[in-house]
Amino acid sequence: MREWEKHIRKVEPYTPGEQPLEKDIIKLNTNENPYPPAPEVIKAGREISGEMFSRYPDPEAGILVEALAERYHLSREEIFTGVGSDDVLGMAFLTFFNSDKPILFPEITYSFYEVWADLFQIPYKRPKLSDDFRIEAKDYKVENGGVVLANPNAPTSIWEPLEKIEEIVKYNQDSIVIIDEAYIDFGGQSAAALLSKYDNLLVVQTFSKSRSLAGMRIGFAMGNRRLIQAMNGVKYSYNSYTMSQAALAMGAASIKAEEYFRETTKKIIEVREWTKKELLRLGFSFPDSMTNFLFITHKAVEAEKLFCWLREQKIFVRYFKKPILEDYLRVTIGTKKDMELFVQKAEEYLDLTK
């Protein structure tokens, strides 16, 4: 082994869901939006001039920050933007979690939290969820170096009411509490409503789900000026220009396309509710999702086998080969047509294995 190999940072990377290149598959494995972004968003990208491409983007991401500030009734100084919410969350971990006390996040949640903690050598503890996958406030009312909660949680799909979130934020006024709201636009109520009361709260959202822009990598955080300033300090110390001209233009246009946003999220919620009924009919059970995916299990079905069988039928869903999760599949809500096919195939599998 070469000497330099000893000094390579040891990591256990997150495994993202597959991005298969075939065209004729039904892709229900990475919680993307089945609808394209609004026409005016695509137009905004296509209107960028050659000269704009050759210039560095505005390091302050002005047009995007301004659009977000207006939409969420905050000031520009209360908004941070990054390359997807993963960049925003990673930057928040690096910025805020520098105490010796462990940070807290649930045992079952977005698996990147553990990866970032390992990457930046942050100590952590992972309280268990209740048997029905709920976050219990008491578990977060202990000494800690920070708290991170996905709400709605993933892959459970459960949204916790704001009262519970507020109880945790209120108790932890000596720590930063991050609420990761990747799925909030599908029926939950955002903790942004608590921002005016608590200066230790950071709310993170993404354009990858409800805004149909996973491909453009845009995420943001909302918090008080001191938090946003600290995050920007760290960001400018890593990479001054993270948001491309295209991400800025399309992101800003997306925020302005409010009606399209409402229509498409409404459609996804309707299809989700339809899918829930159909899956109940087939004997599946699942937490009551407030996201764009369902976390399903079936007493008569081995999840991994169903996963593989669906894959053969060119329907990709997500399977996590981990304790507890291994009895479940995470299924993104696609178009009505996608979900009809999914339900039909699930029914076919149940018939086959009866």
Place this chain on the structure above:
Amino acid sequence: MREWEKHIRKVEPYTPGEQPLEKDIIKLNTNENPYPPAPEVIKAGREISGEMFSRYPDPEAGILVEALAERYHLSREEIFTGVGSDDVLGMAFLTFFNSDKPILFPEITYSFYEVWADLFQIPYKRPKLSDDFRIEAKDYKVENGGVVLANPNAPTSIWEPLEKIEEIVKYNQDSIVIIDEAYIDFGGQSAAALLSKYDNLLVVQTFSKSRSLAGMRIGFAMGNRRLIQAMNGVKYSYNSYTMSQAALAMGAASIKAEEYFRETTKKIIEVREWTKKELLRLGFSFPDSMTNFLFITHKAVEAEKLFCWLREQKIFVRYFKKPILEDYLRVTIGTKKDMELFVQKAEEYLDLTK
């Protein structure tokens, strides 16, 4: 002070050059390319479908990595891509510089190296350049935890011959040596030629200068598989999807637009050589630039005053208020017309202050 404020990471962020929003200025302050990207690059961006935008990009950046591998006669496993070379370099610091020994980079160089070292708490030493701003190989033949050299160096504009680079790489086989070649396409010879001989060498380049894509944030590194694999491990532990669909499509198209690339870099070199002659005529002196900028000084001129005066004339150049650098201005090579105006204004200022 709130308890959580004590645990905020302390940083002294890099100050990027201004990105003024006015339209009628001559912008010679951030070493951007005065030409737009090739028409086929813009076309590649405009052809991205709505569906592509709503899907996560390929986390392996396949089309871009493949185009780069082909262009530089390497395998895909020898290429890493990131959000500008700042992201690539920052990721390399985080991945490779984890020993207790100090890393080495010149006292005068790209100021981000110091910022990253501080951010990630990496010890460092900064050997002085010679009086004529040259890197001296002997300074890098001492115990270290890594070496980082910009070649050509910034803001000096000097390119060091490959023999000197090889001497440093060869001596340091226990350390990773990073050669940051942001400006290599303007006349220098890339250390990529040494990759087959040394497994401790990482060569970093960017699309922001010679490829007219500063606005799209694309950088890359070339090195042996073990190095690239380690960087990808860290990258996947931070953010799986950093390159947007637009960056992937436009970056790949840019690599294929070889003729346009050759033409525009040739034009910039020609204008640079013309500008050198004119500035010599006016009594300026400067190192012999192999970049798309000149690092100029004048015995009869206070650099800061000329900087301010040019700004009033709507010509933005770069001024660093730091020891040694404070007698110089860094002037990006724009179009011939830009540089004619710059020379004319510089001459006007000299006449005014005679």
